[in-house]
Amino acid sequence: MALKYIYGQDALVADFVARSKLKSGFTEWHTGFADKNLKAIGIANEDNELIAGLVYFNYHPEAQTIEISIDALPKHRWLTPETLAVMFQYPFLDCGCQMLITKTSSRSEHVQRMLAAMNFQLIRIPRAGGRHEDGVLALLTYEDWLEAKFCKRYGHHLRDAKAA
Numbered sequence: 001m002a003l004k005y006i007y008g009q010d011a012l013v014a015d016f017v018a019r020s021k022l023k024s025g026f027t028e029w030h031t032g033f034a035d036k037n038l039k040a041i042g043i044a045n046e047d048n049e050l051i052a053g054l055v056y057f058n059y060h061p062e063a064q065t066i067e068i069s070i071d072a073l074p075k076h077r078w079l080t081p082e083t084l085a086v087m088f089q090y091p092f093l094d095c096g097c098q099m100l101i102t103k104t105s106s107r108s109e110h111v112q113r114m115l116a117a118m119n120f121q122l123i124r125i126p127r128a129g130g131r132h133e134d135g136v137l138a139l140l141t142y143e144d145w146l147e148a149k150f151c152k153r154y155g156h157h158l159r160d161a162k163a164a
Helices: 010-024 081-094 109-117 142-147 149-154
Strands: 004-006 039-044 050-060 065-072 099-105 121-125 135-141
Touching: 010 039, 010 050, 010 065, 039 081, 050 081, 065 081, 081 099, 081 142, 081 149, 099 109, 109 121, 109 135, 135 142, 142 149
Parallel strands: 065 099
Antiparallel strands: 004 039, 039 050, 050 065, 099 135, 121 135
């Protein structure tokens, strides 16, 4: 299965991710991407169908932080070693960030397990998604990314590393 990474279609990919988040009922503590300087990477299958999106927003160069919002169509294999390289090289290598931030619902235990496997620190925030919805703030520092098993195994911190 050959995935294709789509660059330069920021509005299209951001709309895909925002619509998916609204359908899930948890909007990651925002109702849309107001950031005019957001960057997005789409992930398409061999039929050129957009199956996942990575949206980077709220970039703060002085603090060297950026947020990411991710969503994907169900039952599609998109989270590959190559995708992990693409996902983390943009904030850490291209932008020079020292921390990547994301948010999710506390009900999304599978997402939390995936984030923990990638070395994110998880912080539960009561009522972050509303009166009856806790959220989880997930933080990944540059150093924690370097120590993550996937980064070590595939050399994602090296620009020209090839994912196996």
